[in-house]
Amino acid sequence: MPDHITLRQVELPPLSQLGPEPTLSPEVYAGRISRARVKMRELGLTHLIAYADREHPGNSLYLTGFDPRFEEALVVLDLDNAPFILAGNESAAMVPGLPVTATTVLCQSLSLPGQDRSVQQRVSTALRQAGVDADSRVGLVGWRPITADDSRLSQFAYAVPAFVVGEILDVTQHLTDATTVLMGIDGLRSRNEADQIALNEHRSTRAAGHAWRALEALTPGRSELGTAAHMGLNGLPLSAHVMLTTGSGKVVGLCSPSDRVIGHGDLLSTAVGLQGGLTSRAGYVLRADELDQRQLDFAAGYFAAIAVWYQGLTLGASTADIAEQTTKELAKSQIRPLLNPGHLQHIDEWLDSPFAAGSAGTVHSGMSLQADIIPVGATPDLAANCEDAVAIADADLRAELAERYPHMWQRVTARRTFMTEVLGLTLAEEVLPLSDRQAVLPPALLSLSAVLVATV
Incomplete structure (x- = not known):
């Protein structure tokens, strides 16, 4: 002893x-979005896409206060407009009550199995509706960084479901991992x-x-x-x-x-x-x-x-x-x-x-x-x-x-x-x-x- x-x-x-x-005011979120855009410009990005799900809502909550329930979701941030939130059948209803102004984009592929997909299913379609196109330079924020020690293919790996990555690449080939913009020991x-x-x-x-x-x-x-x-x-x-x-x-x-x-x-x-x-x-x-x-x-x-x-x-x-x-x-x-x-x-x-x-x-x-x-x-x-x-x-x-x-x-x-x-x-x-x-x-x-x- x-x-x-x-x-x-x-x-x-x-x-x-x-x-x-205490509550986080709209001004707090506006400051966070502004600081994220500074990082985007430094990296030459036109869009930041943050993935979220029930187990990993942190990045979405940080930027917009959006906490997906049951489903997966994507927050899409460009350099000028209010955030777009790609949400499934259930979580879409939560967007209007957020402390920030955000545009809901229904994306039924993010819904639970067996639910309706008849309105707008594909992530790629929803991304185009959010302003992402072939010339967009996208930084993707997963729920954690994947380093070279984690995978020999780390430069191509994202802590995001593979089908989401594939849908982004269906819209633009200009995709990089931007997880450390928000996370990491020096992230925002x-x-x-x-x-x-x-x-x-x-x-x-x-x-x-x-x-x-x-x-x-x-x-x-x-x-x-x-x-x-x-x-x-x-x-x-x-x-x-x-x-x-x-x-x-x-x-x-x-x-x-x-x-x-x-x-x-x-x-x-x-x-x-x-x-x-x-x-x-x-x-x-x-x-x-x-x-x-x-x-x-x-x-x-x-x-x-x-x-x-x-x-x-x-x-x-x-x-x-x-x-x-x-x-x-x-x-x-x-x-x-x-x-x-x-x-x-x-x-x-x-x-x-x-x-x-x-x-x-x-x-x-x-x-x-x-x-x-x-x-x-x-x-x-x-x-x-x-x-x-x-x-x-x-x-x-x-x-x-x-x-x-x-x-x-x-x-x-x-x-x-x-x-x-x-x-x-x-x-x-x-x-x-x-x-x-x-x-x-x-x-x-x-x-x-x-x-x-x-x-x-």
């Missing part, structure tokens, strides 16, 4: 009582406006409350589903399925709750993610006085790395260096990260990750990040996790948030005080914790106020 990490009984602050959540979506950060904070606060209420209801002998029922989910859109799983030797944290009865001494992992932020915790169904030394050492070594990660978040810092230092700290306790030590989040739970060896990324203002460091120990009977969302804001962005969102700013300020004065963490001014339980790690989940703290 690291000398500077100890288990301490603390008074946790109450979970926030939130008012109505890695730089959040004040409004998006305020919305992320609201959603992250709610996600933390949902997860924590399940933990407060944790009782051996109750089922996973019975415990998850205490989350009090309210219908806001999820960024990931609800997770709560237990086991007596190991757990797979991605699993949904079941009727399994939770046993005393089980491992437990749970997570709730809303569009804007996710909270996850893992530990043991034990009281603090029941932890053995191996369990405590594992959790303490993990928390020491969490402290290193938060301390590394300073404007201009190399994300590769933060990843290296965090991984080195984990290794001191024979722990490795299952995935990257942290990642970008947005509407999607995982947008991309600059926290990797060789990454050229730096910490910049407007980032919204997940402190998502999944520890893997020497044996599968060890568990810990402490994941929350955090934003990075320079002085100007902080001033704007404080002025326009004073209640949010009060919550952020109180969290920073708790993290530094109670948990002993070092935070730069630009680090804005978005969760009521930011970095609160109780290894024994029947003793939620017995948490790990840094003493030096």
